[in-house]
Amino acid sequence: MKKEYDILVIGSGLGGLVSALILAKEGLKVCVLEKNNQYGGNLQTFSRDKLIFDTGVHYLGGLSKGQNLHQFFSYLEIMEELELHKMDEDGSDRISFGNESIEYPHAQGYENFVEQLIAHFPNEKQNLENYCEEIQYVCAQFPRYQVVGKDNYNEEILHLNTKRFIESVTQDKKLQAVLLGSNFLYGGDSENTPFYVHALTVNSYIQSAYKCIKGGSQITKLLIKKLRQYGAEVHKHSEVSEFIFNENNKLSSVKTKSGKEYIAGKFISNIEIRSVMKLIGEDRLRKSFSNRVMSWAPVSSCFSVYLVLKPHTFPSFNYNIYHYSSEEMVWNAFRYSKENWPETYMLSSTASKHHPDYAESLTAISYMDFDEVKSWEKTINTVAEEHERGLKYEEFKMGKAEKMISALEKKIPNLRHSIQNIYTSSPLSYRDYIGSFEGNMYGYMKNSDNPLKTMVSPRTKIDNLFLTGQSVNMHGILGVTIGAFNTCAEILGKEIIDKRLKQMIKMNEKK
Numbered sequence: 001m002k003k004e005y006d007i008l009v010i011g012s013g014l015g016g017l018v019s020a021l022i023l024a025k026e027g028l029k030v031c032v033l034e035k036n037n038q039y040g041g042n043l044q045t046f047s048r049d050k051l052i053f054d055t056g057v058h059y060l061g062g063l064s065k066g067q068n069l070h071q072f073f074s075y076l077e078i079m080e081e082l083e084l085h086k087m088d089e090d091g092s093d094r095i096s097f098g099n100e101s102i103e104y105p106h107a108q109g110y111e112n113f114v115e116q117l118i119a120h121f122p123n124e125k126q127n128l129e130n131y132c133e134e135i136q137y138v139c140a141q142f143p144r145y146q147v148v149g150k151d152n153y154n155e156e157i158l159h160l161n162t163k164r165f166i167e168s169v170t171q172d173k174k175l176q177a178v179l180l181g182s183n184f185l186y187g188g189d190s191e192n193t194p195f196y197v198h199a200l201t202v203n204s205y206i207q208s209a210y211k212c213i214k215g216g217s218q219i220t221k222l223l224i225k226k227l228r229q230y231g232a233e234v235h236k237h238s239e240v241s242e243f244i245f246n247e248n249n250k251l252s253s254v255k256t257k258s259g260k261e262y263i264a265g266k267f268i269s270n271i272e273i274r275s276v277m278k279l280i281g282e283d284r285l286r287k288s289f290s291n292r293v294m295s296w297a298p299v300s301s302c303f304s305v306y307l308v309l310k311p312h313t314f315p316s317f318n319y320n321i322y323h324y325s326s327e328e329m330v331w332n333a334f335r336y337s338k339e340n341w342p343e344t345y346m347l348s349s350t351a352s353k354h355h356p357d358y359a360e361s362l363t364a365i366s367y368m369d370f371d372e373v374k375s376w377e378k379t380i381n382t383v384a385e386e387h388e389r390g391l392k393y394e395e396f397k398m399g400k401a402e403k404m405i406s407a408l409e410k411k412i413p414n415l416r417h418s419i420q421n422i423y424t425s426s427p428l429s430y431r432d433y434i435g436s437f438e439g440n441m442y443g444y445m446k447n448s449d450n451p452l453k454t455m456v457s458p459r460t461k462i463d464n465l466f467l468t469g470q471s472v473n474m475h476g477i478l479g480v481t482i483g484a485f486n487t488c489a490e491i492l493g494k495e496i497i498d499k500r501l502k503q504m505i506k507m508n509e510k511k
């Protein structure tokens with residue numbers, strides 16, 4: 001039996017689920033197909049030793065009342081049920097260098113952000129205020145970052161470069177490094193990263209910073225619950241492996257690996273852009289488009305070390321640490337030397353449920369090139385498709401975990417005594433669980449010299465096929481959510497989306 005839908009969404013990453021829910025709320029018959037055993041893409045969590053670990057999402061910004069992500073999640077009807085934990089307001093991100101004991105805070109709230117940094121840089125008040133003003137100005141120029149309003153990109157702003165901007169804000173090298181300290185959040189590249197990528201990311205966390213209690217998969221579960229309430233279907237273990245076109249070059253159905261066919265009027269691809277191009281087929285795409293996409297450089301991948309801690313041995317901390325072996329590393333952290341890996345890491349802790357003063361686990365992540373795992377690139381290992389990669393791979397991963405723990409010990413001398421168990425994920429895990437090209441973390445590198453090169457419309461050359469997700473939009477929970485609203489605006493009309501969001505804002509104001 002072939003089923004027919006108004007909208008078929010390929011991939012249940014955040015962008016796919018948000019798009020599906022926006023359209024299901026309009027009464028459309030929607031179906032989402034996911035290849036994995038677990039929905040959510042980068043929102044997936046896994047469980048070891050009865051603890052929950054995030055694979056991709058560690059914290060979210062803009063979730064306080066009246067802020068942008070709060071408004072979008074309210075529209076999606078998941079805000080009230082989200083269980084959140086606010087991070088340290090005086091420094092939800094802390095930046096450290098080499099053997100220095102100082103951790104420079106990125107605080108929540110613009111005034112507080114300046115105030116907390118002035119304690120370390122007393123002569124930089126005016127420069128810090130200018131920095132904050134510019135961040136907010138740039139964010140206000142972006143369509144939908146203010147939820148409703150602005151329609152078009154301001155091209156001039158797209159060309160601003162992060163490094164040049166930061167250098168123009170202050171001459172103080174240490175402060176420059178501190179302001180850039182959380183650039184792991186966007187895979188910062190000193191020469192190319194546009195300033196808007198920096199601004200949109202840090203603005204979100206300066207507004208507010210939260211962790212999801214029980215991990216990012218909570219967002220997925222709530223979205224799926226809502227989708228089902230609105231009559232949508234969501235299927236896992238359903239990898240789309242074939243597109244079927246009609247004689248008018250319209251996509252008429254897709255087939256899954258297991259041979260099931262799904263017919264729909266319109267399709268949204270939430271999967272990596274290179275994978276969807278393969279499914280469409282070269283001959284149906286403009287050569288110039290294919291060449292452009294194939295010339296994009298992926299953002300680096302990463303290696304994560306998950307440490308299960310012995311109970312009540314290690315104090316929890318309510319912030320993320322971004323550590324660099326030196327100030328200079330900040331500008332080019334993803335161009336690391338293998339010998340000295342990891343010269344930089346992001347470290348976060350999860351508080352124990354019953355004894356929140358103690359941490360139950362730590363997660364440390366650092367950049368890793370796909371090249372390092374190339375020997376095993378032909379292997380695939382997920383819960384849905386289980387195949388061991390072999391002893392050598394396990395040794396490789398344990399070697400890296402050991403290096404990470406040694407690096408962490410420079411900051412936390414007795415850490416090793418608190419470790420009960422060690423788990424890891426490599427670029428191959430990210431590639432296999434997400435389907436991202438070479439396990440890239442956030443899609444493709446944006447370039448301030450040529451910002452339009454990596455900008456893609458949600459519309460494709462195939463009339464009834466639309467795109468969403470981090471490989472074609474801004475990444476991150478906020479970026480991908482906004483991207484999904486923009487994709488749906490192409491399908492429903494921008495006026496409808498604006499009207500719905502305005503109605504929701506009005507209702508929230510009355511509450």
Ligand SMILES: Cc1cc2nc3c(=O)[nH]c(=O)nc-3n(C[C@H](O)[C@H](O)[C@H](O)COP(=O)(O)OP(=O)(O)OC[C@H]3O[C@@H](n4cnc5c(N)ncnc54)[C@H](O)[C@@H]3O)c2cc1C
Nearest residue numbers: 011013014015035041042056058059240435469470476477
């Ligand atoms: C290590 C790491 C840390 C991060 N930390 C944060 C953070 O702290 N805060 C934040 O805001 N953002 C963070 N992000 C980014 C954020 O998680 C992503 O930008 C966002 O979740 C991507 O959503 P997406 O819609 O692009 O879907 P993706 O997450 O890319 O999911 C795509 C989905 O499509 C499925 N799929 C692929 N091919 C097929 C197929 N053929 N058929 C069916 N299904 C298919 C995949 O299995 C997957 O479920 C992090 C990312 C990483 C990697």
